[in-house]
């Protein structure tokens with residue numbers, strides 16, 4: 267099945283979905299030794315708006331990205347859709363079923379990978395993990411065996427299917443987690459950071475697999491990620507999420523076109539000054555946005571300074587001179603093509619790679 271951009275058949279639809287978390291301040295393990303009035307000790311609560319009235323429509327067969335930094339609300343959204351969390355306001359319709367009222371039917375329509383490898387039994391083999399989870403779907407035993415073999419083959423795990431997961435690599439365990447999500451052949455997949463922390467080879471294999479599930483098998487996929495290249499490469503459309511709000515939703519090309527008209531200069535360098543952004547901003551008040559993305563310079567990845575909008579191109583000379591004075595080694599200079607990172611910066615003023623409210627996944 268080919269995804270149809272003009273279709274108005276939706277497999278996932280969220281309606282004003284909102285979720286708050288009340289954070290209890292932890293007193294620490296020796297908290298009981300601390301004096302103070304009773305009220306103060308545990309009732310100072312912060313409220314985090316994890317989802318702020320999210321309205322999304324994801325078409326049947328669409329590979330839809332949810333892109334945002336750590337703490338943006340991606341996992342919370344995926345958990346609400348999969349009925350693990352109950353929203354505070356609003357609801358969502360999955361495959362025609364309401365997540366509040368038709369939990370069982372919603373769950374039967376979905377396969378999900380949340381938390382990945384950590385949710386499997388490491389003392390069991392890959393095959394036994396899959397056999398066990400399949401048995402929860404009450405399939406006949408013969409069918410279970412066949413399906414498990416099929417999936418082990420699909421994920422290229424057959425050869426080592428009878429080894430315990432504790433002897434697997436992270437990437438292989440992640441493949442088992444994806445196979446588990448596919449056991450009951452659901453039409454919809456919710457994938458929360460499926461390539462988090464994987465090496466490039468496994469990331470590539472898993473991304474190819476996701477593309478195949480969407481394009482060959484016609485599954486509707488919601489892919490939550492903070493890797494912009496992943497969203498850019500795979501997704502038909504992307505919703506950009508920040509602090510619980512959807513700030514834009516469109517095709518990757520159209521999102522990037524939003525910043526295309528603005529001038530964009532990239533300076534690749536080593537050893538930029540600590541306060542590079544502030545320093546350069548003070549020198550070039552007529553450039554709209556100046557950002558520094560630090561590279562892992564010790565490993566040979568340079569840092570990047572970007573000038574966006576306003577008189578970015580005209581100010582290149584000033585910026586280069588100023589950086590040289592501060593002992594920055596400039597290796598190259600481009601008028602760059604916009605990335606989703608630039609879109610994110612333009613929309614939120616924050617950085618996708620470093621921004622975010624918390625370290626949660």
Ligand SMILES: Nc1ncnc2c1ncn2[C@@H]1O[C@H](COP(=O)(O)OP(=O)(O)O)[C@@H](O)[C@H]1O
Nearest residue numbers: 287316336337338339340341342623624626627
């Ligand atoms: N169980 C929880 N209790 C309190 N706060 C939470 C909880 N889960 C998530 N949060 C907060 O909600 C916000 C969104 O988190 P999350 O959905 O995990 O973001 P993401 O997956 O995009 O990194 C964050 O600020 C996070 O700290």
Ligand SMILES: [Mg+2]
Nearest residue numbers: 340341626627
């Ligand atoms: Mg997360």
